[in-house]
Amino acid sequence: MKISVDVDKCCGAGQCVLAAPDVFDQRDEDGIVILLDANPPADQYDNVRKAAAVCPAAAIEVQE
Amino acid sequence: MTAPALARVAVVGASAAGLSVAEGLRRDGYTGRLTLIGDEPHLPYDRPPLSKQLLSGAWDADRLRLRSAEALDALGLDLRLGAAAVALDTEAREVALADGDRVGYDALVVATGVAARRLPGTDGVAGVHVLRTLEDALDLRGELRPGRRLVIVGAGFVGAEAAAVAREAGAEVTMVTDAAVPLADALGPDLGAMLSQVHAEHGVRIVPGVLVDAVLTEGGRASGVRLADGRTIEADAVLVGIGARPNTGWLAASGVPVGDGVECDATLHAGSGVWAAGDVASWPHPRTGERVRIEHRTNAAEQGLAVAHNILAGPDHATPFDPVPYVWSDQYDLKIQVYGQLRGYNQVRVVEGSLAERRLTALYGRDGRVCGAAGVTMPRATRRYRLLVAEQAPWPSTADLAPPPSARQAPSARQAPSARQAPSAGSAASGGPALSGRDA
Ligand SMILES: Cc1cc2nc3c(=O)[nH]c(=O)nc-3n(C[C@H](O)[C@H](O)[C@H](O)COP(=O)(O)OP(=O)(O)OC[C@H]3O[C@@H](n4cnc5c(N)ncnc54)[C@H](O)[C@@H]3O)c2cc1C
Numbered sequence: 315m316k317i318s319v320d321v322d323k324c325c326g327a328g329q330c331v332l333a334a335p336d337v338f339d340q341r342d343e344d345g346i347v348i349l350l351d352a353n354p355p356a357d358q359y360d361n362v363r364k365a366a367a368v369c370p371a372a373a374i375e376v377q378e
Numbered sequence: 379m380t381a382p383a384l385a386r387v388a389v390v391g392a393s394a395a396g397l398s399v400a401e402g403l404r405r406d407g408y409t410g411r412l413t414l415i416g417d418e419p420h421l422p423y424d425r426p427p428l429s430k431q432l433l434s435g436a437w438d439a440d441r442l443r444l445r446s447a448e449a450l451d452a453l454g455l456d457l458r459l460g461a462a463a464v465a466l467d468t469e470a471r472e473v474a475l476a477d478g479d480r481v482g483y484d485a486l487v488v489a490t491g492v493a494a495r496r497l498p499g500t501d502g503v504a505g506v507h508v509l510r511t512l513e514d515a516l517d518l519r520g521e522l523r524p525g526r527r528l529v530i531v532g533a534g535f536v537g538a539e540a541a542a543v544a545r546e547a548g549a550e551v552t553m554v555t556d557a558a559v560p561l562a563d564a565l566g567p568d569l570g571a572m573l574s575q576v577h578a579e580h581g582v583r584i585v586p587g588v589l590v591d592a593v594l595t596e597g598g599r600a601s602g603v604r605l606a607d608g609r610t611i612e613a614d615a616v617l618v619g620i621g622a623r624p625n626t627g628w629l630a631a632s633g634v635p636v637g638d639g640v641e642c643d644a645t646l647h648a649g650s651g652v653w654a655a656g657d658v659a660s661w662p663h664p665r666t667g668e669r670v671r672i673e674h675r676t677n678a679a680e681q682g683l684a685v686a687h688n689i690l691a692g693p694d695h696a697t698p699f700d701p702v703p704y705v706w707s708d709q710y711d712l713k714i715q716v717y718g719q720l721r722g723y724n725q726v727r728v729v730e731g732s733l734a735e736r737r738l739t740a741l742y743g744r745d746g747r748v749c750g751a752a753g754v755t756m757p758r759a760t761r762r763y764r765l766l767v768a769e770q771a772p773w774p775s776t777a778d779l780a781p782p783p784s785a786r787q788a789p790s791a792r793q794a795p796s797a798r799q800a801p802s803a804g805s806a807a808s809g810g811p812a813l814s815g816r817d818a
Pocket residue numbers: 390391392393394395396415416417418424425426427428429461462463464489490491492509510511536625628655656657658672673674675676678704705706707708
Protein backbone atom coordinates (compact mmCIF):
# COMPACT_ATOMS: atom_id res chain seq x y z
CA MET A 315 0.00 0.00 0.00
CA LYS A 316 1.17 3.48 -0.90
CA ILE A 317 -0.44 6.60 0.53
CA SER A 318 -0.24 10.14 -0.70
CA VAL A 319 -1.88 13.24 0.77
CA ASP A 320 -2.70 16.52 -0.90
CA VAL A 321 -1.92 19.08 1.78
CA ASP A 322 -3.45 21.87 -0.29
CA LYS A 323 -6.80 20.15 -0.25
CA CYS A 324 -6.64 19.07 3.38
CA CYS A 325 -9.00 21.11 5.55
CA GLY A 326 -7.58 19.98 8.86
CA ALA A 327 -10.54 17.91 9.91
CA GLY A 328 -8.39 15.32 11.62
CA GLN A 329 -10.74 12.50 10.67
CA CYS A 330 -7.73 10.62 9.29
CA VAL A 331 -5.96 10.80 12.66
CA LEU A 332 -9.02 9.42 14.39
CA ALA A 333 -9.19 6.53 11.95
CA ALA A 334 -5.48 5.74 11.71
CA PRO A 335 -3.44 7.46 14.41
CA ASP A 336 -0.31 5.46 13.58
CA VAL A 337 -0.30 6.70 10.02
CA PHE A 338 -1.57 10.28 10.17
CA ASP A 339 -1.01 13.25 12.43
CA GLN A 340 -1.83 16.93 12.17
CA ARG A 341 0.30 20.03 12.33
CA ASP A 342 -0.28 21.95 15.51
CA GLU A 343 -0.79 25.36 14.01
CA ASP A 344 -3.27 24.72 11.23
CA GLY A 345 -4.30 21.09 11.61
CA ILE A 346 -2.99 20.15 8.18
CA VAL A 347 -2.31 16.45 7.78
CA ILE A 348 1.13 14.96 8.38
CA LEU A 349 1.74 11.61 6.76
CA LEU A 350 3.69 9.58 9.31
CA ASP A 351 4.03 6.47 7.22
CA ALA A 352 3.53 6.40 3.45
CA ASN A 353 3.98 2.62 3.29
CA PRO A 354 2.25 1.33 6.41
CA PRO A 355 2.27 -2.29 7.56
CA ALA A 356 -0.60 -4.55 6.59
CA ASP A 357 -2.29 -4.33 9.98
CA GLN A 358 -2.94 -0.66 9.20
CA TYR A 359 -4.61 -1.17 5.83
CA ASP A 360 -8.16 -1.18 7.13
CA ASN A 361 -7.63 1.95 9.17
CA VAL A 362 -6.05 3.72 6.23
CA ARG A 363 -8.90 2.80 3.87
CA LYS A 364 -11.35 4.12 6.44
CA ALA A 365 -9.34 7.34 6.74
CA ALA A 366 -9.34 7.88 3.00
CA ALA A 367 -13.06 7.20 2.83
CA VAL A 368 -14.05 9.62 5.57
CA CYS A 369 -11.60 12.41 4.77
CA PRO A 370 -14.01 15.26 3.99
CA ALA A 371 -11.60 16.89 1.56
CA ALA A 372 -10.81 13.80 -0.53
CA ALA A 373 -7.19 14.62 0.26
CA ILE A 374 -5.92 11.08 0.87
CA GLU A 375 -5.11 8.78 -2.01
CA VAL A 376 -4.36 5.11 -1.46
CA GLN A 377 -2.78 2.81 -4.01
CA GLU A 378 -2.88 -0.88 -3.27
CA MET B 379 -31.74 -15.20 9.47
CA THR B 380 -29.91 -14.31 6.31
CA ALA B 381 -30.43 -11.12 4.40
CA PRO B 382 -32.55 -11.38 1.25
CA ALA B 383 -30.55 -11.89 -1.93
CA LEU B 384 -28.95 -8.67 -2.96
CA ALA B 385 -28.02 -8.23 -6.59
CA ARG B 386 -29.15 -4.71 -7.41
CA VAL B 387 -28.44 -1.61 -5.34
CA ALA B 388 -29.55 1.80 -6.57
CA VAL B 389 -28.24 4.99 -4.98
CA VAL B 390 -30.04 8.25 -5.78
CA GLY B 391 -27.85 11.33 -5.35
CA ALA B 392 -24.31 11.28 -6.73
CA SER B 393 -22.51 13.45 -4.24
CA ALA B 394 -20.64 12.94 -0.98
CA ALA B 395 -23.11 10.56 0.66
CA GLY B 396 -24.04 8.60 -2.45
CA LEU B 397 -20.44 8.10 -3.44
CA SER B 398 -19.57 6.97 0.06
CA VAL B 399 -22.34 4.34 -0.07
CA ALA B 400 -20.99 3.06 -3.38
CA GLU B 401 -17.41 2.90 -2.12
CA GLY B 402 -18.45 1.27 1.13
CA LEU B 403 -20.42 -1.42 -0.67
CA ARG B 404 -17.54 -2.32 -2.95
CA ARG B 405 -15.05 -2.27 -0.13
CA ASP B 406 -17.20 -4.61 1.91
CA GLY B 407 -17.29 -7.04 -1.01
CA TYR B 408 -20.54 -6.29 -2.81
CA THR B 409 -20.13 -7.34 -6.45
CA GLY B 410 -23.68 -6.94 -7.77
CA ARG B 411 -25.08 -4.16 -9.93
CA LEU B 412 -24.54 -0.72 -8.43
CA THR B 413 -26.47 2.13 -10.04
CA LEU B 414 -25.57 5.67 -9.02
CA ILE B 415 -28.14 8.22 -10.15
CA GLY B 416 -27.52 11.96 -9.99
CA ASP B 417 -29.42 14.86 -11.49
CA GLU B 418 -26.37 17.08 -11.83
CA PRO B 419 -24.40 16.63 -15.06
CA HIS B 420 -21.06 16.57 -13.22
CA LEU B 421 -19.00 13.76 -11.79
CA PRO B 422 -19.34 13.81 -7.99
CA TYR B 423 -17.82 17.01 -6.59
CA ASP B 424 -17.31 18.52 -3.19
CA ARG B 425 -19.41 21.36 -1.85
CA PRO B 426 -17.47 22.92 1.06
CA PRO B 427 -14.99 24.63 -1.31
CA LEU B 428 -17.91 26.30 -3.12
CA SER B 429 -18.03 29.02 -0.48
CA LYS B 430 -14.26 29.02 0.03
CA GLN B 431 -11.55 28.23 -2.54
CA LEU B 432 -13.84 28.03 -5.56
CA LEU B 433 -15.67 31.25 -4.73
CA SER B 434 -12.41 33.11 -4.25
CA GLY B 435 -11.03 31.79 -7.52
CA ALA B 436 -8.11 30.06 -5.78
CA TRP B 437 -9.31 26.73 -7.17
CA ASP B 438 -10.95 25.91 -10.44
CA ALA B 439 -13.83 23.48 -10.72
CA ASP B 440 -11.66 20.46 -11.53
CA ARG B 441 -10.19 20.50 -8.04
CA LEU B 442 -13.59 19.82 -6.55
CA ARG B 443 -13.80 16.32 -8.01
CA LEU B 444 -14.35 13.89 -5.17
CA ARG B 445 -12.60 11.04 -6.99
CA SER B 446 -10.49 10.72 -10.10
CA ALA B 447 -12.06 9.19 -13.19
CA GLU B 448 -9.93 6.08 -12.66
CA ALA B 449 -11.06 5.66 -9.07
CA LEU B 450 -14.68 5.94 -10.19
CA ASP B 451 -14.09 3.46 -12.99
CA ALA B 452 -12.68 1.01 -10.51
CA LEU B 453 -16.01 1.00 -8.67
CA GLY B 454 -17.76 -0.56 -11.66
CA LEU B 455 -20.76 1.72 -11.45
CA ASP B 456 -23.83 1.93 -13.60
CA LEU B 457 -23.51 5.70 -13.48
CA ARG B 458 -26.49 7.83 -14.53
CA LEU B 459 -25.60 11.49 -14.48
CA GLY B 460 -27.93 14.28 -15.49
CA ALA B 461 -30.76 11.89 -14.62
CA ALA B 462 -33.25 13.01 -11.97
CA ALA B 463 -35.22 10.41 -10.08
CA VAL B 464 -38.85 11.49 -10.28
CA ALA B 465 -40.72 8.73 -8.49
CA LEU B 466 -40.25 5.60 -6.41
CA ASP B 467 -42.39 2.48 -6.50
CA THR B 468 -41.61 0.51 -3.36
CA GLU B 469 -43.96 -2.34 -4.35
CA ALA B 470 -42.33 -2.99 -7.72
CA ARG B 471 -38.98 -1.84 -6.31
CA GLU B 472 -38.29 0.56 -9.15
CA VAL B 473 -37.05 4.12 -9.43
CA ALA B 474 -38.43 6.19 -12.30
CA LEU B 475 -36.05 8.62 -13.95
CA ALA B 476 -36.92 11.86 -15.71
CA ASP B 477 -35.82 10.41 -19.04
CA GLY B 478 -38.44 7.67 -18.73
CA ASP B 479 -36.04 4.93 -17.73
CA ARG B 480 -36.84 2.73 -14.73
CA VAL B 481 -34.21 1.19 -12.51
CA GLY B 482 -35.06 -1.87 -10.44
CA TYR B 483 -33.44 -2.47 -7.06
CA ASP B 484 -33.23 -4.83 -4.11
CA ALA B 485 -31.95 -2.03 -1.90
CA LEU B 486 -32.32 1.69 -2.54
CA VAL B 487 -30.43 4.54 -0.90
CA VAL B 488 -31.82 8.05 -0.84
CA ALA B 489 -28.85 10.44 -0.85
CA THR B 490 -30.47 13.40 -2.54
CA GLY B 491 -29.23 16.02 -0.09
CA VAL B 492 -30.91 19.37 0.33
CA ALA B 493 -31.73 22.38 -1.81
CA ALA B 494 -31.11 25.97 -0.83
CA ARG B 495 -34.16 27.83 0.39
CA ARG B 496 -35.08 30.88 -1.68
CA LEU B 497 -36.99 34.01 -0.82
CA PRO B 498 -40.50 33.99 -2.26
CA GLY B 499 -40.84 35.76 -5.57
CA THR B 500 -37.15 35.79 -6.43
CA ASP B 501 -37.05 32.87 -8.87
CA GLY B 502 -35.37 33.94 -12.07
CA VAL B 503 -34.59 37.45 -10.83
CA ALA B 504 -31.11 38.36 -12.08
CA GLY B 505 -28.66 39.20 -9.33
CA VAL B 506 -30.35 37.01 -6.69
CA HIS B 507 -28.18 34.06 -5.71
CA VAL B 508 -28.15 30.97 -3.57
CA LEU B 509 -25.07 28.85 -2.93
CA ARG B 510 -25.47 25.09 -3.18
CA THR B 511 -24.16 23.93 -6.56
CA LEU B 512 -21.13 24.51 -8.69
CA GLU B 513 -23.18 26.70 -11.03
CA ASP B 514 -24.43 28.77 -8.08
CA ALA B 515 -20.86 29.37 -6.94
CA LEU B 516 -19.57 30.33 -10.38
CA ASP B 517 -22.50 32.73 -10.88
CA LEU B 518 -21.86 34.37 -7.53
CA ARG B 519 -18.14 34.56 -8.18
CA GLY B 520 -18.94 36.64 -11.26
CA GLU B 521 -20.49 39.29 -8.98
CA LEU B 522 -17.58 39.69 -6.61
CA ARG B 523 -15.66 42.68 -7.89
CA PRO B 524 -14.27 45.73 -6.14
CA GLY B 525 -17.03 48.16 -5.36
CA ARG B 526 -19.95 45.83 -6.13
CA ARG B 527 -22.53 45.92 -3.35
CA LEU B 528 -23.52 42.49 -2.09
CA VAL B 529 -26.27 41.94 0.47
CA ILE B 530 -26.15 38.57 2.20
CA VAL B 531 -29.43 37.45 3.74
CA GLY B 532 -28.78 35.12 6.66
CA ALA B 533 -25.67 34.64 8.73
CA GLY B 534 -25.08 30.93 8.85
CA PHE B 535 -21.71 29.41 8.05
CA VAL B 536 -22.22 29.54 4.28
CA GLY B 537 -23.26 33.21 4.32
CA ALA B 538 -20.40 34.10 6.64
CA GLU B 539 -17.85 32.31 4.48
CA ALA B 540 -19.19 34.04 1.39
CA ALA B 541 -18.98 37.38 3.20
CA ALA B 542 -15.32 36.77 3.97
CA VAL B 543 -14.50 35.83 0.38
CA ALA B 544 -16.50 38.75 -1.01
CA ARG B 545 -14.64 41.23 1.20
CA GLU B 546 -11.32 39.78 0.13
CA ALA B 547 -12.44 40.30 -3.48
CA GLY B 548 -13.15 43.95 -2.68
CA ALA B 549 -16.94 43.85 -2.77
CA GLU B 550 -18.97 45.93 -0.30
CA VAL B 551 -20.78 43.48 1.92
CA THR B 552 -23.84 43.89 4.12
CA MET B 553 -25.07 40.92 6.09
CA VAL B 554 -28.69 40.97 7.24
CA THR B 555 -29.85 38.45 9.80
CA ASP B 556 -32.86 38.02 12.03
CA ALA B 557 -30.60 36.72 14.79
CA ALA B 558 -29.48 39.27 17.36
CA VAL B 559 -25.94 37.93 17.13
CA PRO B 560 -24.88 36.44 13.80
CA LEU B 561 -23.52 32.90 14.09
CA ALA B 562 -24.65 32.62 17.67
CA ASP B 563 -27.07 29.90 16.61
CA ALA B 564 -24.23 27.57 15.84
CA LEU B 565 -21.73 28.54 18.50
CA GLY B 566 -23.39 30.47 21.28
CA PRO B 567 -23.39 34.21 21.97
CA ASP B 568 -19.74 34.76 22.88
CA LEU B 569 -18.17 32.98 19.94
CA GLY B 570 -20.89 34.47 17.76
CA ALA B 571 -20.01 37.95 18.98
CA MET B 572 -16.34 37.34 18.40
CA LEU B 573 -16.99 36.25 14.82
CA SER B 574 -19.26 39.23 14.22
CA GLN B 575 -16.45 41.44 15.47
CA VAL B 576 -14.00 39.80 13.08
CA HIS B 577 -16.38 40.38 10.17
CA ALA B 578 -16.89 43.99 11.20
CA GLU B 579 -13.12 44.53 11.34
CA HIS B 580 -12.92 43.23 7.80
CA GLY B 581 -15.47 45.79 6.72
CA VAL B 582 -18.64 43.72 6.65
CA ARG B 583 -21.63 45.80 7.67
CA ILE B 584 -23.87 43.67 9.87
CA VAL B 585 -27.56 44.43 10.23
CA PRO B 586 -28.82 42.12 12.98
CA GLY B 587 -32.20 41.36 14.46
CA VAL B 588 -34.34 42.02 11.40
CA LEU B 589 -35.96 39.93 8.69
CA VAL B 590 -35.70 40.69 5.01
CA ASP B 591 -39.18 41.31 3.64
CA ALA B 592 -38.52 41.41 -0.06
CA VAL B 593 -35.92 41.74 -2.73
CA LEU B 594 -36.30 45.00 -4.65
CA THR B 595 -35.88 44.88 -8.41
CA GLU B 596 -35.29 47.34 -11.18
CA GLY B 597 -35.68 46.25 -14.77
CA GLY B 598 -35.83 42.59 -13.74
CA ARG B 599 -32.61 42.77 -11.73
CA ALA B 600 -32.08 42.89 -7.98
CA SER B 601 -31.50 46.44 -6.77
CA GLY B 602 -31.65 45.89 -3.03
CA VAL B 603 -33.68 44.47 -0.18
CA ARG B 604 -36.49 45.82 1.94
CA LEU B 605 -36.37 44.95 5.63
CA ALA B 606 -39.30 44.11 7.85
CA ASP B 607 -38.89 47.44 9.67
CA GLY B 608 -39.28 49.35 6.40
CA ARG B 609 -35.62 50.20 5.84
CA THR B 610 -34.12 49.45 2.45
CA ILE B 611 -30.55 48.51 1.54
CA GLU B 612 -29.32 49.03 -2.00
CA ALA B 613 -27.42 46.23 -3.67
CA ASP B 614 -26.04 45.05 -6.99
CA ALA B 615 -26.44 41.43 -5.94
CA VAL B 616 -28.20 39.50 -3.18
CA LEU B 617 -27.06 36.17 -1.74
CA VAL B 618 -29.84 34.31 0.03
CA GLY B 619 -28.36 32.04 2.71
CA ILE B 620 -31.35 31.07 4.78
CA GLY B 621 -30.87 27.34 5.04
CA ALA B 622 -31.94 24.38 3.00
CA ARG B 623 -34.77 21.91 2.47
CA PRO B 624 -34.40 18.15 2.01
CA ASN B 625 -34.84 16.95 -1.58
CA THR B 626 -37.71 14.55 -0.94
CA GLY B 627 -40.32 15.75 -3.44
CA TRP B 628 -39.72 12.75 -5.69
CA LEU B 629 -40.70 10.42 -2.81
CA ALA B 630 -44.12 12.02 -2.34
CA ALA B 631 -46.27 9.10 -3.49
CA SER B 632 -43.86 6.35 -2.46
CA GLY B 633 -44.96 5.65 1.07
CA VAL B 634 -41.42 6.29 2.34
CA PRO B 635 -41.79 8.20 5.61
CA VAL B 636 -40.85 11.81 5.00
CA GLY B 637 -40.87 14.62 7.52
CA ASP B 638 -37.90 16.91 7.85
CA GLY B 639 -35.99 14.59 5.52
CA VAL B 640 -36.39 10.83 5.11
CA GLU B 641 -37.37 9.47 8.50
CA CYS B 642 -35.21 6.41 9.14
CA ASP B 643 -34.81 4.16 12.12
CA ALA B 644 -31.58 4.22 14.13
CA THR B 645 -29.90 2.00 11.53
CA LEU B 646 -30.80 4.45 8.71
CA HIS B 647 -33.41 2.09 7.30
CA ALA B 648 -36.68 3.71 6.23
CA GLY B 649 -38.47 0.40 5.57
CA SER B 650 -39.07 -1.71 2.43
CA GLY B 651 -35.43 -1.85 1.47
CA VAL B 652 -35.10 1.93 1.39
CA TRP B 653 -32.22 3.56 3.26
CA ALA B 654 -31.02 7.15 3.51
CA ALA B 655 -27.69 8.89 4.02
CA GLY B 656 -26.33 12.41 4.15
CA ASP B 657 -28.08 15.76 4.46
CA VAL B 658 -31.45 14.24 3.53
CA ALA B 659 -31.49 11.54 6.25
CA SER B 660 -33.13 11.93 9.61
CA TRP B 661 -32.74 9.30 12.28
CA PRO B 662 -33.21 8.97 16.04
CA HIS B 663 -29.83 9.44 17.59
CA PRO B 664 -29.18 6.24 19.54
CA ARG B 665 -27.97 8.04 22.63
CA THR B 666 -30.47 10.84 22.95
CA GLY B 667 -33.39 9.30 21.07
CA GLU B 668 -33.94 12.69 19.46
CA ARG B 669 -34.50 12.75 15.74
CA VAL B 670 -31.59 14.51 14.06
CA ARG B 671 -30.69 15.48 10.52
CA ILE B 672 -27.16 16.72 10.00
CA GLU B 673 -25.92 18.89 7.13
CA HIS B 674 -22.21 18.27 7.55
CA ARG B 675 -19.70 16.96 5.10
CA THR B 676 -18.17 14.28 7.32
CA ASN B 677 -21.60 13.05 8.33
CA ALA B 678 -22.39 12.38 4.67
CA ALA B 679 -19.27 10.22 4.31
CA GLU B 680 -19.69 8.38 7.61
CA GLN B 681 -23.39 7.81 7.12
CA GLY B 682 -22.78 6.53 3.60
CA LEU B 683 -20.35 3.95 4.94
CA ALA B 684 -22.76 2.97 7.69
CA VAL B 685 -25.60 2.46 5.22
CA ALA B 686 -23.39 0.34 2.97
CA HIS B 687 -22.46 -1.78 5.95
CA ASN B 688 -26.07 -2.14 7.11
CA ILE B 689 -27.39 -2.99 3.64
CA LEU B 690 -24.95 -5.88 3.46
CA ALA B 691 -25.71 -6.94 7.03
CA GLY B 692 -29.46 -6.90 6.29
CA PRO B 693 -32.14 -5.15 8.38
CA ASP B 694 -31.98 -7.74 11.16
CA HIS B 695 -28.27 -7.33 11.73
CA ALA B 696 -27.94 -3.64 10.96
CA THR B 697 -26.30 -1.56 13.66
CA PRO B 698 -27.38 1.90 14.88
CA PHE B 699 -25.56 4.89 13.48
CA ASP B 700 -23.94 6.65 16.41
CA PRO B 701 -21.54 9.35 15.22
CA VAL B 702 -19.77 12.24 16.83
CA PRO B 703 -20.86 14.96 14.40
CA TYR B 704 -18.12 17.22 13.09
CA VAL B 705 -18.28 20.44 11.11
CA TRP B 706 -15.81 23.13 10.22
CA SER B 707 -15.94 26.59 8.70
CA ASP B 708 -13.17 28.81 7.34
CA GLN B 709 -13.59 32.56 7.63
CA TYR B 710 -10.67 34.89 6.89
CA ASP B 711 -7.76 33.25 8.68
CA LEU B 712 -9.98 31.62 11.30
CA LYS B 713 -10.77 27.94 11.28
CA ILE B 714 -13.83 27.02 13.30
CA GLN B 715 -14.40 23.39 14.23
CA VAL B 716 -17.22 21.81 16.15
CA TYR B 717 -17.45 18.27 17.47
CA GLY B 718 -20.72 16.97 18.81
CA GLN B 719 -23.98 18.83 19.04
CA LEU B 720 -24.12 22.12 20.83
CA ARG B 721 -27.88 22.42 20.61
CA GLY B 722 -29.48 22.80 24.01
CA TYR B 723 -26.19 23.25 25.82
CA ASN B 724 -26.34 24.91 29.21
CA GLN B 725 -22.70 24.84 30.27
CA VAL B 726 -19.69 26.17 28.42
CA ARG B 727 -16.05 26.73 29.32
CA VAL B 728 -12.95 27.84 27.50
CA VAL B 729 -10.40 25.10 28.13
CA GLU B 730 -7.50 26.30 26.01
CA GLY B 731 -6.62 29.65 24.48
CA SER B 732 -8.96 32.58 24.85
CA LEU B 733 -11.53 34.69 23.06
CA ALA B 734 -9.14 37.62 23.17
CA GLU B 735 -6.49 35.69 21.24
CA ARG B 736 -9.11 34.37 18.84
CA ARG B 737 -7.56 30.97 19.34
CA LEU B 738 -9.40 28.73 21.69
CA THR B 739 -11.06 25.47 22.46
CA ALA B 740 -14.34 25.50 24.38
CA LEU B 741 -16.27 22.62 25.87
CA TYR B 742 -20.06 22.63 25.84
CA GLY B 743 -22.18 20.66 28.29
CA ARG B 744 -25.77 19.69 28.64
CA ASP B 745 -27.26 18.49 31.89
CA GLY B 746 -23.90 17.77 33.46
CA ARG B 747 -22.34 15.96 30.52
CA VAL B 748 -20.06 17.10 27.74
CA CYS B 749 -22.06 17.44 24.52
CA GLY B 750 -19.66 19.31 22.28
CA ALA B 751 -16.31 20.96 21.75
CA ALA B 752 -15.68 23.97 19.54
CA GLY B 753 -12.34 25.29 18.43
CA VAL B 754 -11.18 28.47 16.80
CA THR B 755 -7.90 28.04 14.94
CA MET B 756 -6.69 25.32 17.32
CA PRO B 757 -7.38 22.20 15.28
CA ARG B 758 -5.06 19.76 16.88
CA ALA B 759 -5.86 20.75 20.43
CA THR B 760 -9.59 20.77 19.73
CA ARG B 761 -9.48 17.28 18.30
CA ARG B 762 -8.20 15.98 21.61
CA TYR B 763 -11.41 16.97 23.33
CA ARG B 764 -13.44 14.92 20.89
CA LEU B 765 -12.97 11.96 23.17
CA LEU B 766 -14.85 13.70 25.98
CA VAL B 767 -17.65 14.39 23.51
CA ALA B 768 -17.70 10.80 22.27
CA GLU B 769 -17.89 9.51 25.82
CA GLN B 770 -20.41 12.14 26.87
CA ALA B 771 -18.08 12.52 29.81
CA PRO B 772 -19.37 14.03 33.04
CA TRP B 773 -18.86 17.80 32.98
CA PRO B 774 -15.28 18.08 34.18
CA SER B 775 -14.19 19.97 37.21
CA THR B 776 -11.51 22.53 36.48
CA ALA B 777 -8.98 20.21 38.06
CA ASP B 778 -9.68 17.53 35.48
CA LEU B 779 -8.71 19.85 32.74
CA ALA B 780 -5.00 20.23 33.06
CA PRO B 781 -3.88 20.93 29.50
CA PRO B 782 -2.99 17.73 27.67
CA PRO B 783 0.76 17.11 27.82
CA SER B 784 1.42 17.73 24.16
CA ALA B 785 -0.41 21.04 24.06
CA ARG B 786 1.99 23.78 23.10
CA GLN B 787 0.54 27.13 23.93
CA ALA B 788 1.30 30.72 24.53
CA PRO B 789 1.93 31.14 28.27
CA SER B 790 -1.10 33.38 28.68
CA ALA B 791 -3.38 30.65 27.44
CA ARG B 792 -2.45 28.15 30.06
CA GLN B 793 -4.42 29.42 33.01
CA ALA B 794 -7.04 27.38 34.66
CA PRO B 795 -10.30 28.65 33.26
CA SER B 796 -13.13 29.45 35.58
CA ALA B 797 -16.40 27.77 35.07
CA ARG B 798 -19.77 29.38 35.05
CA GLN B 799 -22.35 26.70 34.97
CA ALA B 800 -25.62 28.51 35.09
CA PRO B 801 -27.09 30.35 32.16
CA SER B 802 -26.32 34.01 32.55
CA ALA B 803 -28.42 37.06 32.00
CA GLY B 804 -26.14 38.28 29.29
CA SER B 805 -26.93 35.32 27.14
CA ALA B 806 -30.44 36.24 26.18
CA ALA B 807 -29.33 36.79 22.61
CA SER B 808 -29.46 33.21 21.50
CA GLY B 809 -30.57 31.33 24.54
CA GLY B 810 -27.18 29.85 25.42
CA PRO B 811 -24.99 30.70 28.35
CA ALA B 812 -21.94 32.88 28.01
CA LEU B 813 -18.38 31.66 28.04
CA SER B 814 -16.62 31.86 31.34
CA GLY B 815 -15.78 35.35 32.40
CA ARG B 816 -12.01 35.67 32.59
CA ASP B 817 -11.29 36.85 29.11
CA ALA B 818 -14.68 36.97 27.49
C1 LIG C 1 -21.49 26.24 0.00
C2 LIG C 1 -21.41 25.11 0.98
C3 LIG C 1 -20.37 25.06 1.90
C4 LIG C 1 -20.29 24.01 2.82
N1 LIG C 1 -19.26 24.00 3.71
C5 LIG C 1 -19.18 23.01 4.61
C6 LIG C 1 -18.10 22.97 5.54
O1 LIG C 1 -17.23 23.84 5.55
N2 LIG C 1 -18.05 21.94 6.42
C7 LIG C 1 -19.01 20.97 6.44
O2 LIG C 1 -18.93 20.07 7.27
N3 LIG C 1 -20.03 20.97 5.57
C8 LIG C 1 -20.14 21.97 4.66
N4 LIG C 1 -21.18 21.97 3.76
C9 LIG C 1 -22.17 20.88 3.80
C10 LIG C 1 -21.77 19.68 2.96
O3 LIG C 1 -21.38 20.09 1.70
C11 LIG C 1 -22.95 18.73 2.87
O4 LIG C 1 -23.18 18.23 4.15
C12 LIG C 1 -22.71 17.58 1.91
O5 LIG C 1 -22.57 18.04 0.60
C13 LIG C 1 -23.86 16.58 1.98
O6 LIG C 1 -23.69 15.59 1.02
P1 LIG C 1 -24.94 14.79 0.46
O7 LIG C 1 -24.37 13.84 -0.53
O8 LIG C 1 -25.76 14.29 1.57
O9 LIG C 1 -25.88 15.86 -0.26
P2 LIG C 1 -25.58 16.80 -1.49
O10 LIG C 1 -24.17 17.20 -1.52
O11 LIG C 1 -26.63 17.87 -1.45
O12 LIG C 1 -25.84 15.88 -2.77
C14 LIG C 1 -27.08 15.41 -3.16
C15 LIG C 1 -27.05 15.17 -4.64
O13 LIG C 1 -28.28 14.58 -5.05
C16 LIG C 1 -28.76 15.23 -6.20
N5 LIG C 1 -30.22 15.06 -6.29
C17 LIG C 1 -31.18 15.72 -5.60
N6 LIG C 1 -32.40 15.28 -5.95
C18 LIG C 1 -32.20 14.32 -6.88
C19 LIG C 1 -33.09 13.49 -7.63
N7 LIG C 1 -34.43 13.54 -7.48
N8 LIG C 1 -32.55 12.61 -8.52
C20 LIG C 1 -31.18 12.52 -8.69
N9 LIG C 1 -30.33 13.29 -7.99
C21 LIG C 1 -30.82 14.17 -7.10
C22 LIG C 1 -28.34 16.65 -5.99
O14 LIG C 1 -28.34 17.40 -7.17
C23 LIG C 1 -26.92 16.44 -5.46
O15 LIG C 1 -26.01 16.25 -6.50
C24 LIG C 1 -21.27 23.00 2.82
C25 LIG C 1 -22.33 23.06 1.90
C26 LIG C 1 -22.40 24.10 0.98
C27 LIG C 1 -23.54 24.14 -0.01
